Amino acid sequence: MLTLGRALRGGTLPRDTRDTLFLLLVIGWVLALQSGNIPLWCSLMAGGVLVWRATIAWRNQPLPRWPWRLGLLTAALGATWVSHHTWLGQDAGVTLVVVLLALKTLEMRARRDAFVIFFLAFFALLTRFFYSQSLPTAAGILLALLGLLTALVNAHMPVGRPPLRQSAWIATRMALLGAPVMLVLFLLFPRMAPLWGVPGQDPAGKTGLSGEMQVGQVAQLAVDDGIAMRIRFDDPIPPMASLYFRGPVLSEFDGTLWRPRQPEFSPRAVALAELEPRGQAIDYEVTLEPSQRPWLVLLDAVSEAPQVPRGRAFMTPELQWLYVRPVSELMRFRARSHLDFRHGPRQATDALQAYVHLPPGFNPRTAELARAMRQEYGTDDGASARLVEAALQRLRTGGYAYTLDPGVYGRHTADEFWFDRKQGFCEHIASSFVILMRAMGIPARLVTGYQGGELNGVDGYWVVRQRDAHAWAEVWQAGEGWVRIDPTGAVAPARLGSLSRLAAPEGAIASTLRNLNPTLVAQLRNVWEAVNNRWNQWVLNYTQERQLDLLRHLGFSSPDWTDLAVALGMVAALAGLGGALWLRWERQQHDPWLRLLQRVHRRLRRLGLPAHVRATPRGLMQGAADQWGDTPFTRALGDWLLQLERQRYGEPRRTPSLTTLRKQYRQLPWPHPRRP
Structure with a gap:
């Protein structure tokens, strides 16, 4: 690589060889940006083809004949079909674009072939945004864009041997001159909803939320340090132990798999929730990361619909808020919550029987434990509270432990937890607790979401990560309704506070820096996340509502998309007039x-x-x-x-x-x- 760099900078290579090697280097960077989104065979094939083409240019050898190219193309098509079972769609399309871009270099003989490669590379660069629009991705794409522009400018300078530095400077000037146009289009071009959705991967095996919970099938839980959402509180931040962000409520259980009930979107759903807020309300702003799910994970509990953009939000009878469509892009909205609340019927109803159901043939020892506890603590009206406290006391004193490495559970997950293993992460603890409650005839359900978080001292946002994903129980009690019970707090109280939070494993550099200065790594990460948050707030979250707010500040009374088009046309007309005047002045002053x-x-x-x-x-x-x-x-x-x-x-x-x-x-x- 060092030899190639010196050869590109110096004059030891012929012009064609130097330009070809530089173009291949830029294409290699473009393909490297896609390496995490394409199959391994595609990365290896594309990399091998680029190395082969660079060797041909270095040694001034002839290009491979058409049977070689046809064979590689056939192999690529076959491998794409095996990997994706189709040649259409986003993933298969990106794979084909990447491999075809690499194969096209094997027939690059004239400037026309180079121009085809340029525009194919620009398209391949654009597809990277299908998978990520983060700040590092944008920086990598900007670097690749400048490289492609440099190669394109260099291809239009056929006479002599212009240095690459000159072409790079011209390309940079072109990008800077185009920046105002890009800014105007970004601010005023009418924004529409995404034309495609990017399906997320199943987060099983990592911390985070999922629409279902299969107990005991994950032997070891990896800690995902990714950000789930950011929150800016209007009032002082509540205590961490009280921060429960409600997600999917899992009420149906088949023995190993917990599922949510079919949500109901109607005023009757809100009435069934029977939510009674108490105490002072907490106002806050949520910046929700894309999840490809319709969940609005909010601080428990929200009685008024959050102010979501471009759509509506609905509350289910189980107090979960859902958006009208999957959240496929960064979403910012405001909400109001009450930490002190009551919800659910105060007296027993037929609908509560669904929360007592257990499938037959599972967890017989847990059922026997439930019968014994019922006999010990009675069946009167106050027995429910005593049974809940007895189960929590058993968790506190029975030698139970919280761990991320419990191993794979068998068929009877609750039996194994209560009597054999006595260890697990929050899903094992909460699921076993709910099963025990139902076995005692107490309505109970499983609630998933996030608990806690951390404050970024740089920008003042409260950051909730995937590692903060949590599961707890809700138990129905006469006269009170549904009551939150967190059995994990009985096993590991520090898990719910600031003393012992889950942490992702660190690399060697971060570990060394932390040993030298315990606060340095945290400070650097806070600064980076604050910068990334600004990128999310001002770039990725620049929605149509914010465009219309901009027009209101410019004097439009009730702006809509037609006003955006008018404003864009006015700016274009002014820019054209300014360009004409500048061109006239430049002609007079240039020489x-x-x-x-x-x-x-x-x-x-x-x-x-x-x-x-x-x-x-x-x-x-x-x-x-x-x-x-x-x-x-x-x-x-x-x-x-x-x-x-x-x-x-x-x-x-x-x-x-x-x-x-x-x-x-x-x-x-x-x-x-x-x-x-």
Whole structure:
């Protein structure tokens, strides 16, 4: 790589070889940006083809014949079908674009082939945004864009051997000149909803939320340090132990898999929730990361619909808020929550029987434990609270432990937790607790979401990560309704506070820095996340509502998308007028030699020189001689015009400079203009 860099900078390679190697280097960077989104075979094939093509250019060998290219193309099509079972769609399309871009370099003979590669590379670069629009992705794409523009500019300079530094400077200037146009289009071009959705991967095996929960099938839980959402509280931040962000509520259980009930979107759903807010409300702003799910994960509990953009939000009878469509892009909205609340029926109803159901044939020892506890603590009206407390006391004193490495559970997950393993992460603990409650005839359900978070001291946002994903229980009690019970807090109280939070494993560099300065890594991460948050807030979250707010600030009373088009047209018209004026000024000011020649021409015309005389140094000299004959003025003017000509077309070092020529011009024996 160092040898290639020195060869590209120096003059040791022929022009074609140097340009080809530079273009291949840029294409390699474009393909590297896609390496995480394409199959491994595609990365290996594309990389191998680029290395092969670079070797051909370095050794000045002939390009491979068509059977080689046809064979590689056939292999790529077959491998794409095996990987994606189709040649259509986003993932298969990106794979084909990447491999075809690499294969196209094997038939790059002329400038026309290079231009095809340029535009194919630009398209491949654009597809990277299908998968990520983060700040690092944008920085990588900007670097690739400048590289492609440099190669494109270099291809339009066929004469001589222009240095790559010159082409890079021209490409940078082009990008800077285009930046105002990009900014105007970004601000005013009407924004529409995404034309596609990017399906997310199943987060099983990592911390985070899922629409279902299969208990005991994950032997080891990896900690995902990714950000789920950011929150800016209007009021002082509540205590961490009280921050429960409600997600999917899982009520149906088949023995191993917990599922949510079919949500109901109607005013009746809100009535069934019977939510009674108590205490002071907490106002806050949520920046929700894309999840490809319709969940609005909010601080428990929200009684009023959050102010979501471009749509509506609905609450289910189980107090979960859902958006009208999957959240496929960054979403920012405001909400109001009450930490103190009651919800659910106060007296027993037939609908509560669904929360007591357990499938037969599962967890017999847990069922026997439930019968024994019922016999011990009774069946009167107050028995429910006593049974809940007895189960929590068993978790506190029975040797149970919280761990991310519990191993794979068998068929009877609750039996294994209560009697055998006595360890697990929050899903094992909460699921086993709910099963025990149902076995005792107490309505109970499983609630998933996030608990806790951390404050970024740089920008003041409360950051909730995927590692903060949590599961807890809700138990129905007569006179109270649904009551939150977090059995994980009985096993590991520090899990719900600031003393012991889950942390992703660190790399060697971060670990070394943390050992040298315990606060350095946290400070650097906070700064980076604050910068990334600004990118999310001002770029990715620049929605149509914010566009319309901009128009309101500009004086539009009730703006809509037509006003956006009008504003964009006005800016385009002003830009065109400014460009025309600048072009006229530039033509007059760009070339000082031409300005001086035109100055002579205009003065001679005022003296009576015919208009048909060509404005060249020799043309003016001949026209002056024809008009006024052989005079001291025409001889001095002719000598001066010849010097002006040599200064431009001869040897400038042997002729006076333009500054000297201007002084001599003013000293010429100009005659007085004729009076009519």
